[in-house]
Amino acid sequence: MATLVELRNTSKTFGTGWFSRKTVALRDFSMAVDEDEPTITALVGESGSGKTTIARLILGLIPPTTGEVLYRDKPLLELSRTERQQFRRDVQVIFQDPFEVYNPFYKVDHALHLPVRKAGLASSRDEAVEVIEGTLRQVGLNPRDTLGRYPHQLSGGQRQRVMVARALLLSPKLIVADEPVSMVDASLRATILENLRQLNTEFGISIIYITHDLTTAYEISEKIVVLYRGVIAEQGDVVPVVQEPEHPYTQLLIGSIPMPDPDQKWQQGLEVVAPSTDATAETMTADYAGCQFADRCPHAMEMCSESPPLYQTASNRVVSCHLYREEAAA
Numbered sequence: 126m127a128t129l130v131e132l133r134n135t136s137k138t139f140g141t142g143w144f145s146r147k148t149v150a151l152r153d154f155s156m157a158v159d160e161d162e163p164t165i166t167a168l169v170g171e172s173g174s175g176k177t178t179i180a181r182l183i184l185g186l187i188p189p190t191t192g193e194v195l196y197r198d199k200p201l202l203e204l205s206r207t208e209r210q211q212f213r214r215d216v217q218v219i220f221q222d223p224f225e226v227y228n229p230f231y232k233v234d235h236a237l238h239l240p241v242r243k244a245g246l247a248s249s250r251d252e253a254v255e256v257i258e259g260t261l262r263q264v265g266l267n268p269r270d271t272l273g274r275y276p277h278q279l280s281g282g283q284r285q286r287v288m289v290a291r292a293l294l295l296s297p298k299l300i301v302a303d304e305p306v307s308m309v310d311a312s313l314r315a316t317i318l319e320n321l322r323q324l325n326t327e328f329g330i331s332i333i334y335i336t337h338d339l340t341t342a343y344e345i346s347e348k349i350v351v352l353y354r355g356v357i358a359e360q361g362d363v364v365p366v367v368q369e370p371e372h373p374y375t376q377l378l379i380g381s382i383p384m385p386d387p388d389q390k391w392q393q394g395l396e397v398v399a400p401s402t403d404a405t406a407e408t409m410t411a412d413y414a415g416c417q418f419a420d421r422c423p424h425a426m427e428m429c430s431e432s433p434p435l436y437q438t439a440s441n442r443v444v445s446c447h448l449y450r451e452e453a454a455a
């Protein structure tokens with residue numbers, strides 16, 4: 126099994142200057158994306174739980190404070206020029222609002238020609254157009270209705286698909302999709318999720334799907350990582366985690382959420398949000414070394430003042446909660 130990208134025991138702390146407030150965005154987080162088995166993994170957690178931080182680490186946009194980010198088992202910082210170029214092609218991102226990445230003064234063609242040129246995918250202008258038109262068709266767009274237009278002349282769904290086409294041009298092995306559906310209406314949400322699934326099944330691309338929304342995470346992914354304040358609460362195959370959650374946090378989340386109705390796909394978003402009465406962010410300091418969930422947990426006990434490790438409770442499953450220490454030892 127070859128590992129494409131791996132975060133190994135990474136932590137990220139922001140604001141380490143003298144006067145800035147310290148925020149621990151991520152604590153001792155590990156995750157690996159396998160190259161041979163393209164999977165969709167959902168990263169789920171409430172606002173501020175560290176999801177985008179993980180995305181930025183994986184993309185090499187920020188360095189970890191501790192731990193390592195590896196591409197094919199090699200730290201990003203040690204990649205040669207060619208390896209770095211390959212990394213840039215292998216790992217692509219789809220942003221929440223594709224409108225933001227377009228320059229409104231350029232036709233959408235620009236956003237597509239740029240990667241073709243940068244990656245040297247074509248030797249002539251005609252060849253570039255051919256490559257681009259082919260990719261647009263692959264994502265269900267008619268090149269004649271798409272090229273030659275400005276971003277605002279396309280619908281939200283078309284803009285999203287152009288983004289997908291843009292990512293696809295470079296034949297990536299992994300696409301990180303950070304909240305791709307949070308700002309869109311139900312029908313566009315379904316289209317985008319369908320696109321992500323297609324990227325996975327037809328093109329063999331792994332997807333890291335970042336979301337607040339447990340319903341779509343359940344619908345679309347095979348694996349799930351539930352984050353709570355920069356820590357993995359639990360992680361495993363999506364069906365057992367959602368149907369029989371082990372961590373008290375996941376149990377609370379899922380208990381407050383009706384199970385998705387399989388006939389009503391992607392219609393209602395079930396948002397993971399922090400309760401508005403939550404004063405804990407203030408009371409718990411960045412350096413608190415115990416379980417991050419202890420102050421909200423109905424099962425909190427004395428030993429929760431020590432941070433729980435990830436207990437393995439099944440072959441594909443871990444949970445960071447002391448309730449499982451005996452089960453895991455057995």
Ligand SMILES: Nc1ncnc2c1ncn2[C@@H]1O[C@H](COP(=O)(O)OP(=O)(O)OP(=O)(O)O)[C@@H](O)[C@H]1O
Nearest residue numbers: 139140148149150171172173174175176177178179
């Ligand atoms: N550049 C930064 N400087 C300081 N703090 C930061 C920075 N980026 C993120 N943070 C903090 O790190 C924590 C995690 O942020 P992150 O953006 O990863 O959360 P998220 O899970 O993506 O949230 P959301 O669902 O709102 O997008 C937050 O407390 C955030 O305020």
Ligand SMILES: [Mg+2]
Nearest residue numbers: 176177178303
């Ligand atoms: Mg985010």
